[in-house]
Amino acid sequence: MKQGILEKVQMMAVWFLFLGSSGITEAATNPHSNLQWQGYQQCMTCHETQAMEMHGSSHYQWKGPALYTVNGPDLQGKLDTALNSYCVAILGNWNACGACHVGLGTMPTQESTTAQLQNIDCLMCHQKDYKRKKVNGVFVPDTANMTITMDQAIQTVHKPVRANCIQCHAKGGGGDNNKRGDMALAHATTADRNFDVHMATTGANLDCQKCHTTQNHHIAGRGSDLRETDLDVKMTCSTSSCHVGKSTSTGHSSSDINHHISRVACQTCHIKTYARNAADTAADESTEMYRDWTVPEWNAALNRYEPKIVRGSALKPEYRFWNGTNWNYSIKDAAIFDTTKGTYPTSRPEGGINDPNSALYPFKYKKANQPYADSLGVLVALDTSVYFSTGNYDNAVKAGLGNMGYSTNSLYSTAETDTYQLITHEVPPKANALNCTQCHTSSATQMNLKNLGYVMKGTSSTTCIQCHGQKSIPDYKTIHDKHVKDKKYDCSWCHDFSRSERGLIMPSTAKDTLPPSITVFSMATSSSSLIVPVLSLTATDNVGVTGYLLTESSIKPSATSAGWSPGPPSSYTFASAGSKTLYAWAKDAAGNISNSRSATVVITLSSGNPVILF
Numbered sequence: 001m002k003q004g005i006l007e008k009v010q011m012m013a014v015w016f017l018f019l020g021s022s023g024i025t026e027a028a029t030n031p032h033s034n035l036q037w038q039g040y041q042q043c044m045t046c047h048e049t050q051a052m053e054m055h056g057s058s059h060y061q062w063k064g065p066a067l068y069t070v071n072g073p074d075l076q077g078k079l080d081t082a083l084n085s086y087c088v089a090i091l092g093n094w095n096a097c098g099a100c101h102v103g104l105g106t107m108p109t110q111e112s113t114t115a116q117l118q119n120i121d122c123l124m125c126h127q128k129d130y131k132r133k134k135v136n137g138v139f140v141p142d143t144a145n146m147t148i149t150m151d152q153a154i155q156t157v158h159k160p161v162r163a164n165c166i167q168c169h170a171k172g173g174g175g176d177n178n179k180r181g182d183m184a185l186a187h188a189t190t191a192d193r194n195f196d197v198h199m200a201t202t203g204a205n206l207d208c209q210k211c212h213t214t215q216n217h218h219i220a221g222r223g224s225d226l227r228e229t230d231l232d233v234k235m236t237c238s239t240s241s242c243h244v245g246k247s248t249s250t251g252h253s254s255s256d257i258n259h260h261i262s263r264v265a266c267q268t269c270h271i272k273t274y275a276r277n278a279a280d281t282a283a284d285e286s287t288e289m290y291r292d293w294t295v296p297e298w299n300a301a302l303n304r305y306e307p308k309i310v311r312g313s314a315l316k317p318e319y320r321f322w323n324g325t326n327w328n329y330s331i332k333d334a335a336i337f338d339t340t341k342g343t344y345p346t347s348r349p350e351g352g353i354n355d356p357n358s359a360l361y362p363f364k365y366k367k368a369n370q371p372y373a374d375s376l377g378v379l380v381a382l383d384t385s386v387y388f389s390t391g392n393y394d395n396a397v398k399a400g401l402g403n404m405g406y407s408t409n410s411l412y413s414t415a416e417t418d419t420y421q422l423i424t425h426e427v428p429p430k431a432n433a434l435n436c437t438q439c440h441t442s443s444a445t446q447m448n449l450k451n452l453g454y455v456m457k458g459t460s461s462t463t464c465i466q467c468h469g470q471k472s473i474p475d476y477k478t479i480h481d482k483h484v485k486d487k488k489y490d491c492s493w494c495h496d497f498s499r500s501e502r503g504l505i506m507p508s509t510a511k512d513t514l515p516p517s518i519t520v521f522s523m524a525t526s527s528s529s530l531i532v533p534v535l536s537l538t539a540t541d542n543v544g545v546t547g548y549l550l551t552e553s554s555i556k557p558s559a560t561s562a563g564w565s566p567g568p569p570s571s572y573t574f575a576s577a578g579s580k581t582l583y584a585w586a587k588d589a590a591g592n593i594s595n596s597r598s599a600t601v602v603i604t605l606s607s608g609n610p611v612i613l614f
Contacts, residue, residue, distance in 0.1 A: 032157055037141075037150035040104060041118045051117040053217035054102070057230055060120060061108050062090075062101065064228030070350055072330045076227035079108065081330040084225070084346050085291065085368035085417045086173035089331060089381035092403040095137060096385060100168035105138040125164050126157040162199060163188040165208045173288055174306065177275060180223070181287035181315070181364040182425040186278035195278040195285075197429050210242075211235060223422040224326045224363065225347035237266045256436065262501055265322075265361045267424050269434045272446065273314045274364065274423050286311040291368040293382065294414055296391035305391030317362030317423050319447050323351035332404060335372060335379050335415070343367065343418040344379060353453035353497045360452070362423040371397045372415035373406065380404070380412055440476045457496045457542065458514070465513050466493065466542065493542070506543065515592035516541035521584040523572070527603045530574045532582075537568035539586035539594060547587040554583055554598075559591035577603040 031046070044051055058064045063077025073081060078097075083089045090097045094107055101108075103119045121139060123130040130153050133142040141150050148156070166188040173179030186192075187199050197203040198211075213220040213233045220233040238247035245251040246266070252258050260269070275287040288309050295308035329335070329346040338345055351358035371380035371393075383399035386392065398408040438446040456463050461470055473479060483489045490504035491497055520538045539545045547564040549557055550572045557563075564587065574580050580603060583596040 030155075032155050035151070035154050037154055040121060040123075042154070043120075043122045044118055047122070048117065050217065051120055051122075052112055054120050054122075055108075055112045055117055057217050057219070058228050059102050059125075059217075059219070059230070061110070064230060066227050067229040067232060068222075068325045069227050070325050070327050072227070072328065072333070076328070076330065078227075082227055083329055083331045083333075083379055083381055085366060085370065085419045086179055086288070087384055088293075088370060088400075091331065091381045092383035092399060093385040093388075095134075096388065099134070100171070103139075105134065123153060123157070124168075125160045127153045128158070128161050128163040129153065159207075160209065161207055174302075175288070175309075176283060177285050178288040178309075180421065180425075181366075182271070182274045182423050184278070184283070184285040186281045186283060186285055187425070190278045190280055192279040194428050194432070195276060196426050198427055199425075223424075224322060224349040224361075225328065225419055225421045227328050227330075259502065263359050263499070265359045267422075267427070268317075268319065268360050268362050270427050270430065270432075271317065271362055271423055272428075272432065272434055272438075273316055274362075274426050275312060276314050276426060284311075284313070286313040287315070287364065289315075289366055291370075293368070293370050293387070293396075294393055296387065296393060298391070304388040306388070315364070316446060318365040318420070319360055319452060320349050320363055320420065321351040321353055321355060321358040321452070322349035322361045322422075323355050323357040323359075325350040329379065331381055332378055334377050338418075341418060343416045344372070345419075346379075346417050347419045347421070349420055349422070356501075364421040364423055365418065366421070367416055367418045369414050369416055371400070371412050373401065373410050373412045375411045376406060378404075379415065379417065436477070440480075442476070453497060454495065456494055457492075462514060463494050467507060512543050512588060512590035512592065514542045516545050516586040516588050516594040518584050518586055518594050518597040521597040521599055523582065523599045523601055525601055527601055528605065530577070530603060530605070531571050532574065532580075532601050532603065533571050534569055537584055539568075541586070541588045541592075543588055543590070545586050546589045549585045549587070551583050551585065552580065554581075554596065556593055556596070557585060559587050559593060574603060577605045579603075 035042075054060050058077065061077065062079035063075055063081065066072060066074060066076040069076060076082065078090055080091075087097065098105065098107070102121050102124045104121050106115070106119045108119075109116055121132070124132075129146060129148045131142040131145045132139045134140075141153075143150060146153070166183070166185055169180070170176055170183050170185045170187065171178070177184035187196060190196065190200050191202045193200045193203040198206050204210075209219075211221070212235070213231065215231055215233070218231040220231040221235050222229060236247060237243050238245060238251070243251075243266075247261060249258050249261060251261065257269075275285060277285045289312040290310040291307050292309075293307040296305040297308055298304075299306040327345070327348045327350060329344075335344045337343075349361070349363065371382050372378070373380050380397055381400045381404055382393075382396045383403055384396070386399045387396035390396075397412055401410050401412070402408045434446055438444055439449060460473060464470055483494070484491070484504065487507070488504050490502075490506055491499050493506060516539045518537075518539045520536050522535045522537075523532050524535065534550070537548060539548070547559075547566060548568050549561065549564050550569055551557060551563075552574075572582055579600065581598050581600045583598050585596055586594040
């Protein structure tokens with residue numbers, strides 16, 4: 001069973017302490033101005049503390065405490081547990097996958113040895129004009145493609161800028177904007193405010209750290225498909241310096257919008273589409289929507305075989321309720337088939353319409369066709385080093401099975417997988433935000449609210465007559481304003497969910513015509529006594545259950561019949577032994593009687609047992 005959040009936070013603190021973490025004070029002057037390049041280990045001369053911090057971070061470890069992942073081990077990450085629908089897994093191909101790692105080629109270990117600390121490439125994050133290349137498995141400066149010398153590089157180190165972050169984060173999944181869908185190389189330099197008003201040079205021109213809080217080389221922020229938490233600080237759009245008060249119930253000019261604040265994330269209204277093209281780049285900022293590993297294609301630009309990839313542009317998100325936790329597939333997990341989607345999920349956001357901690361968020365939804373071991377019931381982390389170099393799918397799958405510790409002769413087929421990924425970048429100017437009719441009308445084009453749980457709890461004829469006779473149903477806004485804005489009726493009066501935080505009420509004078517429903521009723525199947533315990537009895541009602549009754553007759557009682565009790569009875573006393581059937585009923589304040597639910601018991605009395613009747 002997973003640990004609780006508090007236990008996980010405590011574990012996270014121990015993890016960081018074990019790996020090394022402490023604060024620094026930036027010098028007022030530039031201590032690097034006269035340095036000459038002597039090799040990567042040079043940084044350690046003065047910055048061992050910072051190296052220890054970096055060594056313990058997710059950016060170096062590629063794993064960490066999985067505080068908000070509801071399944072799997074306590075420490076998770078791409079290094080050794082993650083399997084996804086993009087490049088599948090690192091297993092077997094560290095040489096290529098490590099190109100974005102902030103190390104020099106050696107895989108990270110938890111022990112902060114001198115060799116591990118000297119393996120950290122500080123310039124990856126602290127010099128935007130630095131480039132590197134791999135020679136014999138080790139990264140070295142690529143001065144031929146740099147505009148400055150290595151002496152100049154270390155003399156002008158700086159805090160990370162967008163270009164430092166984007167060089168890796170935009171190229172996840174093997175290409176520009178392949179993986180995230182809302183993070184492209186264009187974000188480093190674009191002036192197109194309509195592409196991203198926060199990062200455009202003509203917009204807010206924000207560096208990543210403006211939103212992603214950093215402490216001792218640990219960074220806040222994680223998508224729904226990321227396993228580990230690097231810095232457990234909640235991100236928000238509304239701070240003392242950005243969008244002040246917008247997260248409050250009075251932060252927007254419209255009361256209708258303010259009602260959405262607690263249940264709808266900012267991104268949902270402010271990012272209508274993702275994977276849009278920036279107006280000032282020649283590149284295509286489309287994103288990967290499907291990957292088929294069974295169809296290898298030669299990629300001349302990368303000089304390797306790639307699976308067939310289908311891309312998409314200007315895409316509408318898929319919407320889900322998310323409470324900040326997520327389910328993620330790990331290597332060697334039993335694969336779970338989703339009958340609704342017809343896929344094997346690799347990442348899913350947790351939450352629901354009735355979860356008080358959930359809000360509606362936008363997600364990229366992406367599929368892939370990848371190997372599945374039938375006899376083992378697991379997704380196969382095919383060896384991408386074999387696939388990229390040869391294009392031989394069968395050999396790559398068999399090598400992957402071997403890497404996982406299975407027989408290379410294990411039978412396998414293919415499976416369609418899917419992934420949900422949080423969309424949070426590419427925010428255009430506020431004038432482009434969604435309007436009410438794009439979501440709330442019968443002809444809404446942005447999202448299907450019924451699929452998200454916004455449905456009537458019954459037919460209009462059974463729901464409306466709770467208060468009045470059947471009437472024609474006007475447009476959404478008219479009917480919603482009349483019942484919620486004017487009469488202050490709680491959502492649960494007409495729907496299967498409530499919004500208690502809004503202080504709404506249940507109608508006190510409404511005509512209630514819906515009967516309760518007995519959902520569970522059971523008692524012991526055999527008894528040596530005429531007094532038989534009731535094991536469970538529960539009922540539900542649109543307003544409230546006010547009475548319970550047990551009878552030996554299947555004829556529906558009246559609301560005034562004798563024997564009704566305000567709560568579920570704990571037992572029933574029969575008059576004689578034998579096979580007996582008991583019927584449970586429930587009523588509400590309006591006198592509506594439920595249908596019955598029955599249970600049967602066989603009573604056998606021993607010859608010496610007295611019969612006691614109360």
